[in-house]
Amino acid sequence: MSRVDLDAFRADTRAWLEDNAPASLRGRPGDMFHGTWGGRRGDFESDDHRVWLERMAARGWTAPTWPAEYGGGGLSRKEAAVLAEELKRLKLPAPLIGFGLVMIGPTLLQFGTEAQKRQHLPGIIKGEIRWCQGYSEPGSGSDLASLQTSAVRDGEQYVINGQKIWTSYAEKSDWIFCLVRTDPGARKQEGISFILVDMASPGVTTKPIKLISGASPFCEVFFDDVRAEARDVIGGVNAGWTVAKALLQHERTMVGEVFARSVLGGQQELLALARAAGLGPPEGSLEAPLVRDRIAQSAMDERAFMLTVQRLQDNARAGQPPGPESSILKVYGTELNQRRRQLAVEIAGADGLGWSGDAYDDGALGLTRDWLRSRGNTIEGGTSEIQLNIIAKRVLGLPDAGGAA
Amino acid sequence: MNLALTDEQKLIRDTAKDMLRKDGARRLRRLRDAAPDARFSRELWAEMGELGWLGLTIPEAHGGAGLGLAELALVLEELGRGLGPEPVGAALLLGAGAIDAAGSEAQKARFLPRLATGEALATLAWQEGPHRPAPGIPCMTVAEAQPGGGYRLTGEKREVVAGANADVLIVSARVGGDPEPRLFLVEAGATGLTREALDRVDAHPVARVALAGVEVGEDAALPGVAALGGVLDRATIGLAAEMLGGMAAALEMTLAWLRERRQFGVPIGSFQALQHRAARAFVELELTRSVVMAAARTADQAGVPAKALAQAASLAKARASDAFALIADEAVQMHGGIGMTDEHDVGLYLKRARVAAQSYGDAAWHRDRWARLAGY
Numbered sequence: 001m002s003r004v005d006l007d008a009f010r011a012d013t014r015a016w017l018e019d020n021a022p023a024s025l026r027g028r029p030g031d032m033f034h035g036t037w038g039g040r041r042g043d044f045e046s047d048d049h050r051v052w053l054e055r056m057a058a059r060g061w062t063a064p065t066w067p068a069e070y071g072g073g074g075l076s077r078k079e080a081a082v083l084a085e086e087l088k089r090l091k092l093p094a095p096l097i098g099f100g101l102v103m104i105g106p107t108l109l110q111f112g113t114e115a116q117k118r119q120h121l122p123g124i125i126k127g128e129i130r131w132c133q134g135y136s137e138p139g140s141g142s143d144l145a146s147l148q149t150s151a152v153r154d155g156e157q158y159v160i161n162g163q164k165i166w167t168s169y170a171e172k173s174d175w176i177f178c179l180v181r182t183d184p185g186a187r188k189q190e191g192i193s194f195i196l197v198d199m200a201s202p203g204v205t206t207k208p209i210k211l212i213s214g215a216s217p218f219c220e221v222f223f224d225d226v227r228a229e230a231r232d233v234i235g236g237v238n239a240g241w242t243v244a245k246a247l248l249q250h251e252r253t254m255v256g257e258v259f260a261r262s263v264l265g266g267q268q269e270l271l272a273l274a275r276a277a278g279l280g281p282p283e284g285s286l287e288a289p290l291v292r293d294r295i296a297q298s299a300m301d302e303r304a305f306m307l308t309v310q311r312l313q314d315n316a317r318a319g320q321p322p323g324p325e326s327s328i329l330k331v332y333g334t335e336l337n338q339r340r341r342q343l344a345v346e347i348a349g350a351d352g353l354g355w356s357g358d359a360y361d362d363g364a365l366g367l368t369r370d371w372l373r374s375r376g377n378t379i380e381g382g383t384s385e386i387q388l389n390i391i392a393k394r395v396l397g398l399p400d401a402g403g404a405a
Numbered sequence: 406m407n408l409a410l411t412d413e414q415k416l417i418r419d420t421a422k423d424m425l426r427k428d429g430a431r432r433l434r435r436l437r438d439a440a441p442d443a444r445f446s447r448e449l450w451a452e453m454g455e456l457g458w459l460g461l462t463i464p465e466a467h468g469g470a471g472l473g474l475a476e477l478a479l480v481l482e483e484l485g486r487g488l489g490p491e492p493v494g495a496a497l498l499l500g501a502g503a504i505d506a507a508g509s510e511a512q513k514a515r516f517l518p519r520l521a522t523g524e525a526l527a528t529l530a531w532q533e534g535p536h537r538p539a540p541g542i543p544c545m546t547v548a549e550a551q552p553g554g555g556y557r558l559t560g561e562k563r564e565v566v567a568g569a570n571a572d573v574l575i576v577s578a579r580v581g582g583d584p585e586p587r588l589f590l591v592e593a594g595a596t597g598l599t600r601e602a603l604d605r606v607d608a609h610p611v612a613r614v615a616l617a618g619v620e621v622g623e624d625a626a627l628p629g630v631a632a633l634g635g636v637l638d639r640a641t642i643g644l645a646a647e648m649l650g651g652m653a654a655a656l657e658m659t660l661a662w663l664r665e666r667r668q669f670g671v672p673i674g675s676f677q678a679l680q681h682r683a684a685r686a687f688v689e690l691e692l693t694r695s696v697v698m699a700a701a702r703t704a705d706q707a708g709v710p711a712k713a714l715a716q717a718a719s720l721a722k723a724r725a726s727d728a729f730a731l732i733a734d735e736a737v738q739m740h741g742g743i744g745m746t747d748e749h750d751v752g753l754y755l756k757r758a759r760v761a762a763q764s765y766g767d768a769a770w771h772r773d774r775w776a777r778l779a780g781y
């Protein structure tokens with residue numbers, strides 16, 4: 001697309017957003033965890049959030065680069081970048097967030113059959129179906145391939161029995177993408193299938209687990225003779241491990257990027273906290289040289305990280321799915337977020353220690369909770385240790401000690 | 406200075422281990438479920454007093470055991486290991502500590518025996534901002550001398566340990582143009598005194614205190630001057646001891662998990678990536694133990710110069726803050742998903758580490774003071 005076309009696209013987009021983006025949402029960019037999740041039971045923060053989703057979904061702009069035939073925006077990468085910039089210009093939240101858009105959707109585009117894409121992608125794009133991820137089990141976390149949940153073929157269906165754990169938002173989700181063992185006799189990676197299951201199926205039960213940050217967005221999920229359709233196996237029976245890994249790479253790219261991106265503007269947030277804590281005047285240089293140094297360090301790390309994201313993207317051929325390099329983004333992006341959350345509570349001092357109550361304002365309470373929640377960033381989506389193992393072995397090609405992944 | 410435990414000290418530690426360490430997390434969770442101003446049990450406090458814990462460092466002449474900070478540190482370490490939320494350190498080192506350091510004989514005789522038995526609880530209200538201010542920043546709470554004698558106290562204090570529960574608050578306030586604040590006894594029922602219990606992330610009892618022209622008599626002023634710094638240094642050392650216990654427990658809990666949890670067909674503790682980090686955490690713990698022991702012994706030296714005490718306290722607190730934060734973060738990480746659950750105790754250590762690191766000056770504050778004291 002030529003520069004001229006792109007400029008025209010920008011002008012149209014800007015005009016459309018000016019006309020259609022609800023005024024109440026401007027200046028309120030969300031992040032990965034704060035936004036509209038959609039789903040059958042989707043509760044919208046406000047009516048404007050509902051309107052915003054409907055208008056954007058109608059254009060396919062909840063999934064701007066997905067093909068238009070499934071309801072996506074059909075935009076080129078450059079157009080999508082323009083759209084993102086225009087959204088940012090008005091500081092608009094994403095109309096829709098969730099695991100459908102960033103995990104199962106891209107995986108279906110890569111591995112799904114035509115029928116599977118037609119069945120599942122539109123619901124994701126419109127925000128009608130909310131998805132959760134059924135990978136981890138009590139005995140299988142880092143060693144995911146050892147998973148035990150079984151699926152036994154019965155006609156056109158599979159009968160699933162077993163347990164998943166740490167399933168984020170399972171109790172609010174409509175469908176789950178699940179790793180199940182379909183061949184108990186095969187080598188552990190070779191007997192796994194990737195299957196989609198409707199959470200409303202008889203025999204599925206969920207039990208929330210409370211996090212240290214006080215929220216309870218993750219659950220245990222139990223499968224007791226649950227029937228799922230054989231046509232919802234993605235990527236072929238006993239070939240689920242390949243699909244699972246590809247999804248993890250999407251997830252890790254996304255997690256790294258999203259956590260780091262939520263850092264954008266982090267410098268401003270940290271500076272404002274420092275000024276509020278009396279560490280500097282309302283404008284100009286901070287009086288506390290140590291805090292100033294750490295804020296600058298965090299800002300520069302963030303910049304270096306975003307440049308790396310861009311470089312990996314530029315290097316990859318358009319449309320090429322992420323490879324083991326996604327582990328770089330996952331490790332660094334999540335640790336960057338943790339360092340920033342830590343710095344934020346440290347700067348706030350005693351104001352960053354609150355748990356609840358009127359004595360603290362909402363911003364201060366958010367600092368505490370976000371700091372605690374950030375400790376999970378280096379665990380979810382595959383721990384940092386596992387990412388470092390992947391970088392050492394698959395990217396650097398270092399020899400195996402014998403033993404683990 | 407001898408950094409090995411005497412037989413008597415070992416006995417104190419073992420007794421504390423039996424009585425204070427066990428059950429702490431359960432007591433903490435119970436408090437957490439209670440309203441912020443009910444996070445203190447009078448019954449348990451009286452029981453602790455009866456067993457002698459609350460008089461440990463109070464002079465024998467006033468009903469205590471007359472032991473040193475070296476001994477109290479062992480008790481606080483055990484309390485910290487078990488996550489015990491009782492304000493033992495604050496009561497002894499801030500409350501009784503301030504009266505002992507700056508009070509008149511009459512004030513000591515009036516208060517210390519009741520504090521030693523647990524019949525009454527005293528604490529110190531000194532902090533005003535979200536951070537411990539750099540040395541030389543004046544105290545904003547003022548005490549105006551009244552024409553007919555006595556004082557009128559006006560100001561706000563925060564992060565007052567057990568501030569909503571204490572029977573006696575010792576309040577720091579500036580008199581006239583004095584550079585150093587003086588300390589005043591304010592009793593719980595005083596007119597113009599309001600206390601708001603806070604719900605902080607560690608669920609320990611703490612409050613904000615406001616003094617709106619609280620009138621106190623002449624006998625409420627502690628005669629000792631320039632006492633606050635030393636009192637805070639001793640309390641800082643006590644907190645570092647509690648933190649030492651907390652980090653030791655978090656590490657032990659993690660080592661047990663590294664042995665027990667299996668992935669890839671082997672215990673996760675067999676992975677060198679984790680072994681080295683556990684080993685490094687242990688090295689940090691050992692160094693922290695040395696500085697905490699040294700600090701407590703420095704504080705116990707008769708006539709210890711203020712500067713030596715301050716240096717020892719800063720050395721202990723800076724290291725304890727960093728080491729506890731490191732070990733708590735590592736503990737959660739090495740637990741994996743289960744470490745992020747509210748049900749598991751490891752997260753309680755993470756929360757306590759954060760609050761403790763921030764209390765009485767964070768690591769950077771103490772490094773800054775160390776450098777100042779060393780003349781650079």
Ligand SMILES: Cc1cc2nc3c(=O)[nH]c(=O)nc-3n(C[C@H](O)[C@H](O)[C@H](O)COP(=O)(O)OP(=O)(O)OC[C@H]3O[C@@H](n4cnc5c(N)ncnc54)[C@H](O)[C@@H]3O)c2cc1C
Pocket residue numbers: 132133134135136138139140141142143165166167168169218376379380381382383384385386389404405666668669673676678679738739740741742743745
């Ligand atoms: C907030 C949160 C949300 C989550 N959401 C989901 C979800 O939606 N769906 C889902 O399926 N899962 C989810 N998870 C689970 C997550 O993927 C697992 O917790 C993670 O993969 C680690 O597994 P584990 O908890 O069993 O820890 P373990 O695998 O037992 O790991 C314990 C420790 O050992 C280390 N370790 C393990 N193997 C090695 C090795 N070979 N070398 C070095 N170190 C090693 C780990 O890095 C970790 O530090 C979530 C977790 C969290 C914390």
